[in-house]
Amino acid sequence: MVSWKPVYARRADRMKASEIRELLKVLERPGMISFAGGIPDPALFPVAAAAQVYADALASPNAASAALQYAVSEGYGPLRQWIAEYMTAQGIAASPDNILVTAGSQQALDFLGKLLLTPGDTALVTVPTYLGALQAFSAYEPRYDSIGPRAANRTPASYADEAAKEAAGARVKFVYVVPDFANPTGETLSRPARADVLDLAGELDVPVLEDSAYSALRFDGDEMPSLQSLDVRRRGSLDASRVIHLGTFSKTVAPGLRIGWVCASRAIISRLVLIKQASDLNVSAINQIVMHRLVKDGGHAGLIARARAHYRLKRDAMLRALEAQMPSEARWTRPDGGFFVWLTLPDGVSGAALLDRAVNQAQVAFVPGAAFFHDGSGTNTIRLSYSLPEEAVIEEGIGRLASLLR
């Protein structure tokens, strides 16, 4: 056999199989109830509309020539235009030059790690934070440091001092946040916390990566302004803003087309276009054409309204079941939107150990929380996703889980 280890890059040491991934292998077992993946309900997929627009995209020889050919790395012009208008309607005056189309927002996380991180640089993240972001960034060998929910647990000077202590040239490079119905906690940053994050980024003079994967799926309460819209107001324009906004159609239309976007200063977009070109040239042309036709002319608004109503019922079913069945020592979040409830187990109960029992004794799956903590803490937490199971199944699954804790 070949000994591959000596030829791997140093970064390969930081690439591990994720717990979510290993988990998914048991989800196929019959009778398993899964609260694991952050997976949209296929009942919401616009199947008939998609069938129609795929057919349209291939209906004429000219249309088919473009749909099946290479395309520009920036993304399909009409889709960039639509996204720019969508961002503008949310208080961020954007032109298509401010938009890059990516293969989901996971790819945007990878590209931003590639653009910003030299080994040893510091990335500021919340604790816990989205596991996929940690995986994407870790390939570029950063150190992590934590910002609290109010972004005020340390001073800008202390972050700067910390970075200066590291190897020459290392420094804080960005702040990463999921402001709305966060993966994994389901929590939403308050307005004062948003202002704090922008203040911190301003004092450190670093970009803020705003991951808005779930932001369109609000069930309750008032819309909260995005960090990018707040920063555009502070700084006068999107090109002057420090916020790099990541959006996706995966939770609102369908993930199978692999389409997300970055909205940012043109300076950043032009750099990311070079990275896109060197990484995989362009997002599938036919999928971009299809996505544009699905979302335009009110299509996106209709899908969002349906998704909000649908997931709200599931969220309600999970919260009802947790109230009725969980022992009083457990605590959990009450999300205003998105896919996730975050549960803190009674003292001394490990999420990983509970998963082992849950899968084997109760046929129910979830994600142990520890994977979302860059610092190794959070062992007594778990993430519960209500997006996929039906309401009666959610009730049954929470009952099974609660029985393991009594």
Next chain:
Amino acid sequence: MVSWKPVYARRADRMKASEIRELLKVLERPGMISFAGGIPDPALFPVAAAAQVYADALASPNAASAALQYAVSEGYGPLRQWIAEYMTAQGIAASPDNILVTAGSQQALDFLGKLLLTPGDTALVTVPTYLGALQAFSAYEPRYDSIGPRAANRTPASYADEAAKEAAGARVKFVYVVPDFANPTGETLSRPARADVLDLAGELDVPVLEDSAYSALRFDGDEMPSLQSLDVRRRGSLDASRVIHLGTFSKTVAPGLRIGWVCASRAIISRLVLIKQASDLNVSAINQIVMHRLVKDGGHAGLIARARAHYRLKRDAMLRALEAQMPSEARWTRPDGGFFVWLTLPDGVSGAALLDRAVNQAQVAFVPGAAFFHDGSGTNTIRLSYSLPEEAVIEEGIGRLASLLR
């Protein structure tokens, strides 16, 4: 304005807009004849079949749920199985576990750079080589060193010495070759040269990245065994082979679906799956399902047969026109397949300067060769692609180009 420069990673210095990319901006001008991009002829796209299989993939609720959903990072099972059988038919006994589906082979180049290159490591490449490979690798900050067409211009010991001279830990990490109808030269490695590359890789104990983007498009001469098939014979099995083979459907079916693959030892594939997961999760599920249905049951063989006949006529048209019209000081390659002729200009004529005159005075475009040389040489070379224009247009375009050289 924000000063972004201080937050960019060190590697950003090595990411430049490519000449090919800038070129493409003038290709839309009416009357322009383009020998620039390595772009397949859309006349060959299987449009009716694609329309049918997209419709099939969305015809039932169950099928649509899978086609529009997230998918496993390795790739769609039946497509991996088909690719494994395709590789097996070429002398490489592969199982689906030896296959990763990627977003074109460009993504495979990016992933292999990510897996193998620590800054300062050495990548061995031919001079010239595929520009997109240099762009993908350069993000991981390697040094480049050159292997000659016979891979015998230097000894293994001299490469090892060179690497040892560099910063501690740096070393030769891989050899990258495009063995068949290479981009950009159109040349094919002889059997002895293939053996030399494997010998070199064996002595250095490093992988060989075999980029077979054009290998299926042979017009003349006998099939040449892939480096991977030769190495499997030497080493006894694919899992013991040092060769990592990159394939793509972009030149034979259609690039718009963005589907390629890596065939390699399971040890390598399992590492690349982690990289795929952290980079963009998975290739579009619907596109993988569609591609599988297009290539199975002889679909792929039929498309290849048609493409070979089609591009052979174009190659013949270009070689005829070059013979008839070029001044005797110019020399060019005579490819047995693929998309490219490589032309060496008369002494003192710069490819970049010729392009400027060609675009503005003669309405004809191509790619100056210098971009394909990691060492800054090759200024008097150009790449001519015959894949896109019709035969009469090829004749006209070569005539216009020749007139600039007389």
